[in-house]
Amino acid sequence: MKEKIWLSSPHMGGGEQKYVQEAFNSNWVAPLGPNVNGFEKDLENYVNKDSKVACLSSGTAALHLALILSGVSNNDEVICQSMTFSASANPIVYLDAKPVFIDSETTTWNMCPVALEEAIIDRIKNGKKPRAIIVVHLYGMPAQMNKIKEISNKYEITLIEDAAEALGSIYKGQKCGTFGDFGVLSFNGNKIITTSGGGALVCRNEKVKQKAIFLATQARDTAPHYQHSHIGYNYRMSNIVAGIGRGQMEVLDKHIGLRRENNAFYQELFKNIEGITVFVEPNKDYFSNHWLSAIMIDEVLTGFSREDLRLALEKENIESRPLWKPMHLQPVFKDYLYFGSNNAEKIFKNGLCLPSGSNLTDLEKERIASVIQFFI
Numbered sequence: 215m216k217e218k219i220w221l222s223s224p225h226m227g228g229g230e231q232k233y234v235q236e237a238f239n240s241n242w243v244a245p246l247g248p249n250v251n252g253f254e255k256d257l258e259n260y261v262n263k264d265s266k267v268a269c270l271s272s273g274t275a276a277l278h279l280a281l282i283l284s285g286v287s288n289n290d291e292v293i294c295q296s297m298t299f300s301a302s303a304n305p306i307v308y309l310d311a312k313p314v315f316i317d318s319e320t321t322t323w324n325m326c327p328v329a330l331e332e333a334i335i336d337r338i339k340n341g342k343k344p345r346a347i348i349v350v351h352l353y354g355m356p357a358q359m360n361k362i363k364e365i366s367n368k369y370e371i372t373l374i375e376d377a378a379e380a381l382g383s384i385y386k387g388q389k390c391g392t393f394g395d396f397g398v399l400s401f402n403g404n405k406i407i408t409t410s411g412g413g414a415l416v417c418r419n420e421k422v423k424q425k426a427i428f429l430a431t432q433a434r435d436t437a438p439h440y441q442h443s444h445i446g447y448n449y450r451m452s453n454i455v456a457g458i459g460r461g462q463m464e465v466l467d468k469h470i471g472l473r474r475e476n477n478a479f480y481q482e483l484f485k486n487i488e489g490i491t492v493f494v495e496p497n498k499d500y501f502s503n504h505w506l507s508a509i510m511i512d513e514v515l516t517g518f519s520r521e522d523l524r525l526a527l528e529k530e531n532i533e534s535r536p537l538w539k540p541m542h543l544q545p546v547f548k549d550y551l552y553f554g555s556n557n558a559e560k561i562f563k564n565g566l567c568l569p570s571g572s573n574l575t576d577l578e579k580e581r582i583a584s585v586i587q588f589f590i
């Protein structure tokens with residue numbers, strides 16, 4: 215069996231172990247310490263100097279805290295992009311609130327502004343003004359942030375940006391994760407940088423960041439004994455994990471460049487193949503980190519489905535994956551409201567993510583190209 219080609223696997227830069235070793239040398243083996251502070255500073259400098267970043271145990275934890283800090287509680291409604299990973303929606307249900315799912319538009323595959331406004335108007339008419347909006351930048355592609363932000367401002371609804379897949383992506387000169395009232399980052403195993411597991415909440419100011427850290431460290435009041443006036447969580451990032459993050463920050467832009475090269479490779483590979491389009495930025499306002507490269511297959515023109523291609527790749531030990539199955543089609547979320555038409559459903563049906571790691575070698579690319587060319 216040929217060696218496995220992964221969709222996206224961890225890619226260490228070399229500097230990580232130095233920071234981890236420092237943590238051991240100074241005995242900062244705890245969910246706080248110099249690496250956590252350093253990683254937060256690195257991220258703040260990277261996304262935008264006016265943002266304040268709190269490092270947490272996961273992106274999911276960051277979303278949970280963003281919702282709590284937005285004042286979401288039981289029976290509230292929260293708007294959420296349907297086409298996404300389940301972690302975008304699960305924290306809404308942790309709070310006994312109700313997700314209201316929104317369709318995608320076809321250029322960025324992210325939240326459709328028209329369906330968003332339709333949903334807001336409908337819910338206000340029903341006396342259920344949504345508490346927050348969760349917009350996602352899928353596969354690194356920025357959503358139509360000008361329109362989404364305009365709507366959130368117009369109706370005065372808190373905007374949470376799930377930028378778990380979009381660290382380093384840019385819309386109109388501004389980094390993803392800094393448009394909303396909150397931004398969410400993830401450093402899980404297959405993301406553009408990984409700390410083995412971890413996440414961060416991007417906040418608009420220091421006061422909000424401190425509130426997030428307070429909740430993430432069991433909500434201890436200032437007192438010599440353990441005193442609590444709020445329910446707390448154990449969501450802070452470990453100093454070991456943050457050491458990996460500091461090393462990864464040193465190679466982030468290089469790795470984005472490599473992922474973008476993968477995308478260019480797929481554009482070249484499919485450029486003369488009728489019925490297959492590579493997912494790319496709609497225009498110069500968008501800069502995607504191309505965390506994952508994806509294609510759309512028109513079955514009528516190609517004569518095969520995305521599943522046919524996926525199985526052909528799998529046979530050669532090459533991992534590919536269907537796009538995120540929309541949340542409103544998931545058994546666990548089927549009873550919640552949904553606004554829009556069937557764009558997300560169609561994108562899911564015909565889309566496929568291809569190997570996209572920044573550590574993909576030229577030889578591996580050749581293998582992928584020859585399997586695909588032979589299959590077609």
Ligand SMILES: *Cc1c(COP(=O)(O)O)cnc(C)c1O
Nearest residue numbers: 272273274299301378400402413
């Ligand atoms: C990975 C991911 C998350 C969750 O992040 P974790 O760090 O794995 O908890 C949330 N939303 C999206 C869109 C993701 O891809």
